[in-house]
Amino acid sequence: MLIRLTTRYLKPYSGLLIAVVILQTIGTLASLWLPSLNAEIIDQGVSRGDLDQIWRTGGIMLAVTLIQVVCAILAVRAGALAAMGFGRDVRAALFGRVLSFSSRELNSFGAPSLITRNTNDVQQIQMLVVMTCTMVVAAPITMVGGVVMALREDPGLTLLLAVIVPILGAFMVLLVTRMAPLFRTMQTRIDTLNRVLREQITGIRVVRAFTREEREAARFDVANGELTATTTSVGRHMALMFPTVMFIMNISSVAVVWFGGQRIASGDLMVGQLTAFIAYLIQILMAVMMASFMLFMAPRAAVSAERISEVLDTESSVAPPAQGVRPAESLGRVEFAGLGFTYPGAEEPVLHDIAFVAEPGRTTAIIGSTGAGKTTLLNLVPRLFDATAGAVLIDGVDVRDYDPDALWARIGLVPQKPFLFSGTVASNLRYGKPDATDEELWEALRIAQAEDFVREMAGGLDASISQGGTNVSGGQRQRLSIARALVKKPQVFLFDDSFSALDVATDARLRAALGPVTHEASVIVVAQRVATIRNADQIIVLEHGRIVGIGQHTELLDACPTYAEIVDSQLTAEEAA
Known part of the structure; x- marks a missing residue:
């Protein structure tokens, strides 16, 4: 050697x-x-x-x-x-x-x-x-x-x-x-x-x-x-x-x-x-x-x-294709076609035969108990892992056939654990779009309900951010991460339990502000709180890695016992209606 x-x-x-x-x-x-x-x-x-x-x-x-x-x-x-x-x-x-x-x-x-x-x-x-x-x-x-x-x-x-x-x-x-x-x-x-x-x-x-x-x-x-x-x-x-x-x-x-x-x-x-x-x-x-x-x-x-x-000498398990596809037109339609995934060494798959479509201009929410496979499912879209069965398709093209840069250009990911890099607020927000103007940054901060606290920071957009964002709170890190994805203006938004650190009022204001901005994009939201996803156009209910319900809030209350149980554990009868 x-x-x-x-x-x-x-x-x-x-x-x-x-x-x-x-x-x-x-x-x-x-x-x-x-x-x-x-x-x-x-x-x-x-x-x-x-x-x-x-x-x-x-x-x-x-x-x-x-x-x-x-x-x-x-x-x-x-x-x-x-x-x-x-x-x-x-x-x-x-x-x-x-x-x-x-x-x-x-x-x-x-x-x-x-x-x-x-x-x-x-x-x-x-x-x-x-x-x-x-x-x-x-x-x-x-x-x-x-x-x-x-x-x-x-x-x-x-x-x-x-x-x-x-x-x-x-x-x-x-x-x-x-x-x-x-x-x-x-x-x-x-x-x-x-x-x-x-x-x-x-x-x-x-x-x-x-x-x-x-x-x-x-x-x-x-x-x-x-x-x-x-x-x-x-x-x-x-x-x-x-x-x-x-x-x-x-x-x-x-x-x-x-x-x-x-x-x-x-x-x-x-x-x-x-x-x-x-x-x-x-x-x-x-x-x-x-x-x-x-x-x-x-x-x-x-x-x-x-x-x-x-x-x-270690080859990545997510290898780029020899001839990566770069579609000229992108709508952001995400399709999960018979998707399955098994972690290396695991005896049982984490996901079984997942099949649904996230359409542009619609919000698809994924909910389920801890360990149901929600984050794993979301991570398969940007190829943080590759599916072991079935496929994820964006605009009809398997993500494994995409040129990596072309794939990531279409996706805005807000991870479950938001991470900020050492630098400034502006340098973090421009991470996905280096040529973004200050006006674009402030607009993204306004939508993400982060404008007020950024203006109060010494320097505003030039305020210092420590490695990992340790000098801001958990909720502020989440909102800055959401703003970073908004600045990029992708065709597919992936929110992995990205509102968990927000209070109910801020969560509601942020979701209301997101609507007009993401009306042409596919929005996939993983959440634990029913209040965050109850107005979604489509809700996917996962249990033990399988889909046990697909529909809107009111439909699932009657048709999906698992969803009804989750709602009962979080909302009163009046709130759930």
Whole structure:
């Protein structure tokens, strides 16, 4: 997964990666030359007192160092640009894929997990890409080139490398293999912590209303403690790495000095050569350590890549058609033809053989007990889900055959839980029609019975709205959501229990004001209150996912016991008549 993901999204940055390879090669070769030059200064200049040799070789060392520094800076910059571009593209791909998901996929992954995958998981792979761009060329060249240069200085001492390097490599591999499962657990526990935190922040009012602060604090402590324990375990393993590497490096240096000192005493080795050999030894061990560190980061990046690929490889259950239909004329006639729907994994369908027509210029109301399938039925019109049996047709065309933009252009949805975006009143109202004028916005607010409170807000249309609309009341959120749909002027209005937070008087005024505006559109209203829908042109009564009554208020009172029972539970005999 990791290789496939990085290959796919780093392809546009192949030019930068080639530049990294070239620059890293030049810089690494320059760094390998420096210890030999230093040995030459010591053995040819210092030992003989040859100042010209010292100045000449020192000048070369400065030039080589300058080349190394310039190449390193340019290589890191090119690698960083490639890694940041990679991260940007992966995040954009993830976001685009999530936008295409239906409610089924969104519920399957969960919002906290999707946020973690688009932030933390992408960052883990970015870090690996940066390290790879920095070390992928330098580490192998340093290891191979260092051994070659060490052999030039003294073949006998080079035998020590055959013992030291495998020991260090084996330790690093053992450490990496032990950490791979820990990284997988860590990412899962980050998901859990984000989920708990998100629930507690969004549900803070409920938490306080039921005085459950202590319980929620305990839940957070459990999630936080599990993540801390896993992270601490990872930290312990990381803490072992550098001291162990330094220990091996220092023991190796002592061994080289010990054996090298004996060879100097016997006249087989010069001091400068021993100094150069030690420098090459350190370079080789550092390269082994950095290469191992990349392997150290790879397991966590691999887990992150797997989680990201899981999202990118998931196809939406509501897939757009290959050739989407864009009808030239739209009346807004909605037909439910033998509709059925079953949730994934459910034993029984939620909806059974739903068949009725919502005509333009008429109001169709849907009522029933909790769990009857009212919201599910409404969600099938804009394809938040796709029907598992039968079809929903708008103007005679199956919604599954519509071009998605053309379908949504015909629909104005006011969901059961109204949601406002951070911004202003105006930016929220223009969400479905960006070019709407201020006059159109005020007209929609007037119809939605929201004009008065918006005018009282500081700034009016420019008044600030917090994320989710938390700085306005539930009733105000509902009215602003209704106004947002009215601004769009669709051919089909879908109101999913959108008047529940309104008082009876405001509800009545709003429904009266809606009539003239929606007289050419199909209006489908899901409601719990009989008073909201009693004047509808057509009332659909649902029970256990089946239609048990269709007609107007007075007809259903006599012909549908379920409807009569609902009316009796809400209205007096005088009100029901």
